[in-house]
Amino acid sequence: MRCCLSLLVGLLSVGFSFGQLVETLPPLADGKSPQDFQQMWNGFDPQAEPLEVEVLHQWEEDDVVLKVLRYRVGVFKGRTAMLAAVYGYPKTAVTTPIPGLVQIHGGGQYADYKACLTNAKRGYATISLAWAGRISAPGYQVSPAEVKLFWNGQTDAPNYRVTTDWGAVDGYHAPGRNPRNHFPSAGPAEWTLDSIESPRNSGWFLCALAARRALTFLERQPEVDPHRLGVYGHSMGGKLTVLTSVDPRVKAAAPSCGGISDRENESAVFRATLGDGISLQQIKCPIMFLSPANDFHGRIGDLPKSVAELQSKAWRVTCSPHHNHQDTSEYEVATQLWMDQNLYGRFQMPATPQTELQPETEDSIPRLTIKPDVGHKVLGVDVYYTFDGKANEGPQDRLDTMHRFWHHASATQQGDQWVAQVPLTTTEKPLWVYANVRYPLEQKITAAGYYYGIYEADQFNLSSLITRVPAETLVAAKVKVTLMPTSLIDDFQTSWQHDWFAYREPYWAKTTNKLRDLRWQPPKDAQLVLEASSPQPNQLVLLMDQYAAVVKFAGGNEKQEFVFKPSDFKNHDGERLAHWNEVRTLKLSPAERLRPGRGSQDPATLLGGQWKGDSPTFHELRWE
Known part of the structure; x- marks a missing residue:
């Protein structure tokens, strides 16, 4: 009897039962595709199914417990999907529950132990999701080559590693298991959930569902406070952060380089369900957008509409000039500070800088007034502006977006506000302008950045929303062109x-x-x-x-x-x-x-x- 009981437990632990597995998602209502956000998520309960956690590798480093594991995402088309991840927490959390973070990598990237390790040293439990199957951890490296070994079941290969198994569906990326699998597509295929065009066919939906299951994993860990959960991610992980932050359990979110600009899909079904604006409209938690000014994937021109779509009134933006899909420490650290404020209450983020552009002035040079939060010490205020923005910028403008030039204007303090002149090179193009305000940190922060490089920050940056002025407005204000063409490109002086x-x-x-x-x-x-x-x-x-x-x-x-x-x-x-x-x-x-x-x-x-x-x-x- 004891032997039979052990066998039964073993079978259940890997997702088998004596009956047919119950599907995670219900069949399509009347065989019709979901047409909106509610219909897309209809019937999904992220807390309903068992997690069936498997620990694949475990070690300790600097008083941090680290594990490579898998948890059950769900059952799709009769097969169980398991997601691999790296999980870590400080050993001291055993006595006092701490906040938990879901970290989501971008396209072509890995789940990485460095995110878990550095966050643990700051008092967080973190699960870094290997939604594409790739893992970077000491003693457990899964590159695209190892992912293919896993797909092919080559268990006798020296480098074989168990990793994410999407079962009958395909949430892999770069590469996908099926060459024709594309995340922006909602079309049907042999590996998709639905046999008609449906948002549930997209890898975006599958990975967002898996990230919401990761929230369930966190809230069930004894070392985690289930009421203090956050999510952050970069690039594709930025969009997935937005898709995941619709979950009411998320108390803070920080997408970088994604989650604001996916709005032009050819499919009306995709736009109405998986377009970024759809999820943004559902978000009630505090959210920090990390959006480099030249990023091709999360375009700065989409930030004003994105924050307007939120239900949450607690938001900030940080926008580095010139950067595309990468950042330096004073911008990347915004994620850690945002979590500290909203999950720990140990930091107070200054208010968003308020700006006002005055095109019509006595000297015919536009002037920007900046009002930062002076309740905090201000290190400096910088103004950046460009003539390379487009009114309806989209994916087709990728190269122009990535390489536009931002002029710099120094701002001078006048009481509690700063003022900068914005001299123009043309009035035939629109003017885009925003301000950055730099603040010092009382203590340096060490963390893992967008691509897991370890950085140390001693200051941080907050940005205003961008102001966009059409060329017609500049002409009507009788603005003069005062920055004339010159053969001197740079004298490498001053700023x-x-x-x-x-x-x-x-x-x-x-x-x-x-x-x-x-x-x-x-x-x-x-x-x-x-x-x-x-x-x-x-x-x-x-x-x-x-x-x-x-x-x-x-x-x-x-x-x-x-x-x-x-x-x-x-x-x-x-x-x-x-x-x-x-x-x-x-x-x-x-x-x-x-x-x-x-x-x-x-x-x-x-x-x-x-x-x-x-x-x-x-x-x-x-x-x-």
Whole structure:
């Protein structure tokens, strides 16, 4: 009898029963596709089914308990789906329940133990979801190669690892298990839940459902306070954060680079159910949007409508200038601070900076007034504006979005407000403008960033919403163009670094989008001249989009002049740059890899090398 009982328990633990498994989702009502948010989620109870947790690997690091595990997502088309994840919490949480976080990776990325480890050191339990099957953890690495071993059931392979099993459906991505599986599609296929067009067929829906089940996992852990749950994620994980935050158990959310701009799908069914605005309208919890100003996936121009769609009135935005799909510490740390405020009550986030743009002024130069929360010490106020925004910007504008140039304007304090002039280069294009306010942190915060790089932040940034002014309004206000075209691209004085950017601070390599701005267009037959110096002999790489040129420093800090024609820049295949007119970016760095075109198997070409000694000094960049 004892043997039979053990067998029964074993069968139940892996999702079998003596009868047919009960489906997680009900059949479509009258065989019709869900047409709205309520119909899409109809019949789903994220707390109803057992979790059937399987621990695959466990270890401890720095007084943090870490596990690779799987939990039951649900039953679809008669088969159980299990999601793999990394879970971690501080050992001290055994006596005092702590907040729990769901962390959701982006496309092509992994569930990663570093998110769980760094969050645990700050007092959080975290489950990092491997919705695509990939896992990064000591002693348990699952790359796309291991995912395929799992798909093929190659249990005798040395690198075989148990990972996410979507069963009869396909929530995998990059790659999907089925080559024709695309997340933006609601169409039917042999691996989809419904046999007609339905939002329940999309990987977005499946992964959001799995993330809501992760909330159930957290609330059932003895070390977690079930009333203090948060969710955050990057890129595709940003959209999934928004889809998940409709769950009333979520008390704080922080999507980065996603969740605001998926609105143009060809399918009316998809737009009415899985479009970002649909879920945003359901969100009642406090939410922080991390939206770099040049991000292609979560466009800054969509932020005003996104916050207007929320039911929640507790929101903030942080927008780094020039950045696309990456950020630096003062922006990334907003996630940790938002969770600290809303799940711990140990931090108070300043209010959103209020701005007012006055196009019509006595000197015909627009003026922006910024009112930050002066109840907190302000380190600085910066204004950024561009003429590269479009009224109905969409996915088709991806390259323009990623490479637009943001002018910088310094703001001066006048009592409790700051004022900045916004000089224009044109009145024939719309003006987009916003303000950043920087605040100090009383204590440095260490955490894992968007791609799990460990950063340390000693300050943070809050942004205003963007103000967009049509060209017609500028003309009607009789605004003057005061920023005239010039051959001097940069003199590298004072605040020049506001026009350039880098993701690896404080490393000196910098990138700019200045060359596509109206003010710095090259004269006909112009040459590019760079004056720079280096203490030691070194190589400097100038990268223009995918074309590069290499120059050598003699060393000794003597200023050297380097002169370039377009043909001096070559791509991976040796093709020369034809002209300057279509260049989007310029990067100055010690080394670069030129990669072949899409689909090529050729290796990348390494230019430059390890930099020796102190950073170079740039003196002047100009057309001649």
